[in-house]
Amino acid sequence: MEVLAEITTGNAQIKKWSNGMVMLKHLEGKNSLKWNDFVENYEAILQLQNGCISPLLGNVTNIEEVENEAKAFMTKTLPTVANALAFVNEKTNTVTSFVINMYLYLHRPQIPVKVFSSEEKALKWLNEFL
Secondary structure, X not given: OOEEEEEEOOOEEEEEXXXXXXXXXEOOOOOEXXXXXXXXXXXXXXXXXXXXXXXXXXXXXXOOEEOHHHXXXXXXXHHHOEEEEEEXXXXXXXXXXXXXXXXXXXXXXXXXXXXXXXXXXXXXXXXXXX
């Protein structure tokens, strides 16, 4: 897949691919997310999507803490930019897994969401939503 556009925020690199899918990967050294991080990423994704809605792959491998306000913001705004979300936690970090599962339990998204241990597995699942 070819990268059509790319934006780097203060906490993530976000790419729009030629098949329409969007990938967000947090920058090295970033292990906690606050509300303003989510707002910054959401605005970047809106810009890349340009009115479209498509699958989103979020690599959260190193994330250990997410503010509740940030989770609520994501749950509310996610359906405006994505029709499915795959979280990738490559290191199977137990803290990260706990954060993701708590997010899914407490803030049930309006779109399909799944957690994967690799980007390859996540992409296979997300292809169903293209």
